[in-house]
């Protein structure tokens with residue numbers, strides 16, 4: 400466990416509001432209860448419950464959407480989430496979030512994103528490396544200082560953060576397009592790609608396809624939640640689209656598996672999330688095993704560390720202990736994640752140096 404925590408790691412599939420600290424979630428929910436916006440007692444047990452089903456998770460996501468209508472809360476959550484990932488030696492984080500419109504609260508997708516960016520600028524207990532967020536930009540530090548902290552913890556943790564904007568499956572084509580346009584506008588502010596997420600039982604692939612195609616035409620990489628529920632037609636369409644990465648990939652028919660394996664599309668693997676939401680029968684039966692045996696590109700991720708009470712270190716520990724992987728195999732798994740990041744080559748080289756120089 401200590402080894403998994405100390406080792407540098409890359410997180411590519413973490414939803415901002417699903418990464419909220421439980422203490423912060425309880426505090427903000429209580430506050431909303433006192434203001435009469437929600438009935439705190441209705442959500443308290445879901446917040447503190449472990450082992451939620453996918454539908455229960457989406458009930459909690461509705462709460463996140465209420466919490467996320469307050470700009471200050473969004474800023475606070477963002478700052479804390481980055482600090483928490485850095486604390487466990489995540490050296491590169493692609494944090495994804497759904498820009499939200501809420502007229503009655505004076506929130507637009509743009510103002511929501513400003514609150515997120517303010518949160519990144521407000522990070523001060525850890526150091527943002529290679530940062531476009533207007534603070535502590537330090538591209539040269541790699542040669543003078545080790546990037547991540549080992550041992551006594553005398554120096555501040557350092558993390559490189561980039562953002563993905565999520566299209567929610569509840570959205571219309573126009574709303575999805577607005578998100579892609581916002582992502583293009585915010586490229587210089589650290590946005591590096593687009594994600595399609597939200598309740599997999601809602602929405603049609605054709606609704607999102609124009610925006611995803613547009614993102615691709617404009618050179619924005621795309622990652623897609625795929626096969627969280629059985630939906631052969633959609634899985635087929637997603638594989639035909641050939642996204643830059645895929646999340647989950649749990650319910651695939653044999654022919655789709657063959658197609659996915661041949662495509663070599665990197666897969667964001669979320670072990671705890673897939674188990675807790677019953678997308679796989681157990682961790683030992685996870686498709687990780689099959690994919691690992693053929694060297695398919697994979698990245699161990701948390702999905703929603705707050706929601707599923709996990710951490711990147713814990714996901715590494717689960718993989719190592721369940722699949723009996725050695726330290727050098729785990730090091731290799733952590734290292735090859737660099738190939739799948741959406742950030743530019745400068746960041747890739749920085750990360751390669753970190754992993755190459757890390758002594759196990």
Ligand code: 5GP
Nearest residue numbers: 414415416417460496497596597598599624
């Ligand atoms: P946010 O985008 O508000 O920062 O993060 C929470 C949102 O991410 C949820 O409302 C949901 O739309 C999406 N999300 C989080 N976890 C999952 C997941 O496991 N599957 C899917 N499909 N969407 C998710």
